[in-house]
Amino acid sequence: MSLEYQFFCPLKHGVHARPATELSRRASAFRSDVRIVNGRTGQSSNAKSLLSLVGADFRHDDPCVLDISGDDQADALRELRTFIEQEFAGLDIAVEDDGRRVVDHRLPPSLRMCNPTYLRGRPVVSGIVEGAVVHLATQRVNPELIEASATPVDVEMDRLAGGFTALVSELTARKARASSLEAGAILDAHIAIANDPEFRDQIESSVREGQSVAVAIQSAKAYYESLLSNAGSRLIEERQLDLRDVCDQLLRSVYGKAAFVSQNGQHLPESAIAIAEELTPQQFLELDKSRIRGLIVNKIGMTSHTAVLARAAGVPMICDLQKSSIVLTDGRFAVLDGDHAILVVDPSGSIQRYYQREQTKRTRLRQQQRARAQLQAATADGETVRVFANAMSPLEVKKAIDAGADGIGLYRTEWMFLDRPAPPTEGEQFETLAEAVRAAQGKPVVIRLLDVGGDKPVPYLNLPVEENPFLGYRGARIYPEIERVVRGQVRAILRASALGRVRMLVPMIATVAEMQWVRSLVADVMDELNQEGVDFDRELEIGAMVETPAAGLVIAQLARVADFFSIGSNDLIQYLLAADRGNERVRGLQTPYHPAVVAFLKAIVDQAVRAQRDISICGEIAGQSEYLPLLLGIGLRSLSSEPTAVSVVKARVGDYDASDCETMVQTAMTAVDAGSVRTLCAKLQVRPKSRPLIEPNVVLFDSTAGTREEAIKDLVDNLLIQGRIHDPIDIEEAVWTREKQSSTSVGYGIAIPHGRSRQVLANTISFLRLKEPINWDDGAEDAVRFVFLLTIRDSEADQSHMTILSQLARRIMQDEFRKGLEYCETPTAVVEHIRNHINLNDVETTAGG
Amino acid sequence: MKFVAVTGCPTGIAHTYMAAEQLEKTARELGHEIQVETQGAMGIENELSAAAIAGADAVILAADIAIEGADRFDGKTKIEVPVQTAIKEAGSIFARAGAVK
Structure with missing residues (x-):
């Protein structure tokens, strides 16, 4: 006689993987058969089987009957009943927001008000693209395995048993080494699937019927995929990925590497937004870039090399897409917004129109900034700031120089060395470097010596795989062991130095001795070239990268052996804060706003200035304009950013007074936390510009805006393009706050929408004439044809402008x-008309502040 | 009739002045006398004197904010409307004033 216990499913999101895993684990501890019948569907499932449980589609409040029969049924009932009553509901999760990501990047109101359905990620490469979502398959099952006929049943059964044993022990071992809770939880789920009695039974019976192990695994995969995709819960649908993973790993543990062939030429839609768990630089290079419009990669730090490649290829990219109940089935239409790091799914007409406007704005803004970028950048109080670019190929050098870069602040040479069986010859290197130097058209190029370690695949260097490559054998530390390779590179750089303005940069310096080693090698190579009669720059300067805290504290000593310095802020920040930039759980610590970072960078720059050495910064923060006031305030007058950021940085430099920034940094160094420093930066007043209140370029005729949102966005975007505002989101927020009051x-x-903000650079009356009148708001009785937008600088001294506005x-x-x-x-004519009716002259002559 | 009025809106940039203009214009058209004080981003302008208040038949308060010096109008006939009403239906305000008087 079996025992029964009735209950209602207490889980808000149904029985998804996490509660199912736990229930099946508890049930498996007993010898009795344990089944659960779902009263809503009539379906009975094996409670010891995770897959059977999640496939049965238990939803919140479904009536359930637990049915237990066996010799330990009484114990099993007691235990499982307690579990269901006391713990089961607690295994549910909040799906929409996992709460780990601090929302930092804001969405503009004009987008927010379109109510987009979106997933957040972290920004990697900016840009906006639309297309169909597709999961990248980087490998597929070897077709030969599927076609091969089965060996005798007992042989196949043995293979399968061996495969399962090997798989479970491998997963268990990986679990023991798992670096994070998340990774551990995923491995738990994989172990549960590998041990799932129904899953095993399914494969074993196919093999007993005469199928090969490969065919049996593939058909089990297909069976459970369809079972799971029919489940009502999206959380369960997501388990398909885990199932696929386990099946593939099982195939691998039975057949070894031969189980798969690499997948090239996966059919991609014409405009694809590709999603990959991981993507190596090599895999990225193999992708069909004519079809890949955007990229979402889950496991990647901001500095991964795939990101560098994607940036170079102009493919917008985000990483670490948030967990969500939104299922990204292949083919689903979406917009990847790399600027705000979101993936907007099924964009509505208004969202698509928003992004069309956004694209127009980006294009116009880029043209404007490009035109200005050829000029020397200077702060509002006249300090010259040189903006260089980071590059890794001659093509990128050309792009950067075209974009207005003052030179190349960091030329990465690793690319010539990665993913190949042997190092490049000196000749090969010289050819590439010579091309890069010529592409710089006489502007300086800082070439960095090889910077590799255990995290970068360079098989012929035989570098050990290390537990912690970032604290290991890398950069200049390995040079003595690979002297021949370094010598070849130094020769190539010296030869290229005859063709332009070249400097040499040594990575990962922690001691004076490391620099001395490189200097004596360079001196030696110079002698060699002299004897050979080869031309080179005899005055070639050699600089040190400051990326270890140690180097940052001995700048004066290093200045004896280094002609200049370049701060590698990515590594420096991670070392200073003892927070791995690839580790999600300490990512919150990873911010240049930490007062320690500000104080340390300031100390480094001060030391370099005292030692009369040039110093620049070449990490990511150099290209992110939000940090610009910090960098200027620290005393940096030379920045090296990604090529695409050059024109933006140059355009922004003039918004600030260097002296204001310096004062701000004095306060920032003593701030309590990063949040306070962020606020200090955000509050820093941008310098007002002296401009007429209204000019023809802020009068927009025949706008196609169809809504209030679009009209306001058009006007604000134009102000940004005309350089009259700093942060458009802030302006939009101010205008909408007012608009919402009435x-x-x-x-x-x-x-007459209007707003005041610190982000206004020049007070403006802009005007928009609409092609078709629009319904401004639900309450408005007449349609709007003319829009005046008044954007006013939020400071005390603007009373005279207020007079103008009250006149208007x-x-x-x-x-x-x-x-x-x-x-x-x-x-x-509009400008004339307004000038005829309002006396602007008094105000404009005193404008500027 | 003789009126005094105060206009004010939350940001004090536009509606305060539009309402003032409209009240002045409409009063002229209807043959009334009016003095309008604005309480906008420039502070109080065209401030009403005690005498002007005393001499007025009615006070129009067209504001979406709590106005400064509201106690100046204690005991007077007051017509309080949202600032939008002064801009869009100024005529009706004066009609109301005629009715209450």
Whole structure:
């Protein structure tokens, strides 16, 4: 006689993998048969089988009957009943937000108000693309295995048993080494699937019926995939990936490497947003870039080499997509927004229109910035700032110089050495470097010596695989062991130095001796070249990278052997804060806003200035304009960013007073935490610009905006393009905050949205004439044709401008003014008309502050 | 009739002045006298004197904010409206004033 226990499913998200794993584990501890019948569907499942449980689609409040029969049924019932009553519900998870990611990047109101369905990630490469989501398969099962006929049943059964044993012990061993809770949980789920009695039974019976192990695994995979994809819960659908993984690993443990062939030429849709768990640089290079529009990679730090390649190829990319109940089935249409690090799924018409406007803005902004980028950048108070680019190929050098870079601040040479069986010859290296130096058109190129370690695959160097490669054998530390390779590279660099302005940079310096070693090698090679009669720059400067805290504290001593310095902020920050940049759980610590980072960078720069050595910074923060006030305040006057960021950085430099930044940094160094420093930076007043309140370039005719959101976005975007505002999101927020208090539609077909913000560089009256009148807000009785946007600098001293605005407000109430506006057919006419009715002169001569 | 009025809106950039303009214009058209004080981003302008208040038949308060010096109008006939009403239906405000008087 079996025992029964009735209950209602207490899990809000149904029985998904996590509770199912735990229930099956508890049930498996007993000899009795344990089944659960779902009263809603009538389906009975084996409670010892994770797959059987999740496949049965138990939903919240489903009536369930636990049915136990066997010699230990009484114990089993007691135990499982307690488990269900007390622990089961606690195994549910909050799906929508895993809470680990601090929301840092804001979405603009004009996007937010379109109510996008999106997943957040972390930004890697900016840019916006739309396309169909596709999961990249980097390998597929070897077809020969599937076609081969089965060996005798007992042989196949033995293979399978051996495969399972090997798989479980390997997974268990990996679990023991798992670096994070998340990784451990995934491995637990994999172990549970590998041990699942139903899963094993399914494969074993196929083999007993005469199928080969390979065919049996593949059919079990297909069976459970369809079972899981029919389950009502999206959480369960996601388990398909785990199932696929376990099946593939099982195949591998039975057949070894021969189980798979690498997958090239996977069919990709014409515009694909590719999703991959991991993507090696090699795999990235093999992708069909004509179809891959965007990339989402889960396991990647900001500095992974795949990211560097994607940036170079202009493929927008984000990483660490948040866990969510949104299932990204292949073919689902989405927009990848690399700027805000989100993937917007099934974008509505209004979202697509938003992104079209955004693309237009980006294009115009880029043109504007490019045009200005050829000029020397200087702060508002006249300090010259040189903006260099990081590059790793002659093509990138060319792009960077075209984009206005003052030179190449970091030329990475690793690329010539990776993914090949032998090091490149001196000749090969010289050819590439010579091309890079020529592409710089006489501007300086800082070439960094080989920077590799255990984390980069260079098989012929025989570098040991290390527990912690970032604290290991890498950079300059390995040079004595690979002297022949370094010598070849030094020769190539010296030869290239005859063709332009070349400097040499040595990575990962921690001691003076390391620099001395390189210097004497260079001196030796110079002698060699002299004797050979080969031309080179005899004055070639050799610099040290400052990426270890040790180097940062002995700049004066290093200055005796280094002609210049370059701060590698990515590594320096990770070493200073003792926080691995690839480790999600300490990522919160990884911020340049930490007062320790600010103080340390300042100390490094001060030492270099005292030693009369050039110093620049070449980490990611050099290209992220939010950190610009910090870098300027620290005293850096030379930055090296990714080529795409050069024009942006150059455009931003002029927004700040170097002296304001320096004062701010003094406070930042003594701040309590990173949050306070971030606030200090954000609050720093951007320098006002002296501009007329209204000019033809802020008058927009025949706008196609169809909503209030689009009209405001068009106007704000134009202000950004005209360099009249700093942070457009802040401006939009200010305008919308006002708009939400009460509509600014004032009748007569006119709306006057307005806002005050510290992010305004120049007070402006912008004007928009709509092609088709729009319904400004639900309450508005008449449609709006003319929009005046007033953007005012949020500071005390602007009363005179307020006079102008109050005059404008009054004029709008006058018929004559409005009629005149109707007759204006050009932006210039609008400006004239407004000037005729409002006296702007007094104000503009005093403008600028 | 003789009126005094105060206009004010949350940001004090536009509606305060539009309402003032509209009240002045409409009063002229209807043959009323009016003095309008604005409480906007520039602070109080065209401030109403005690005499002006005393001499007014009614006070129009067209504001979406708590106005400064509201006690100046204690005991007077007050017409309180949102600032939008002064911009869009100023005529109706004066009509109301006629009715309450």
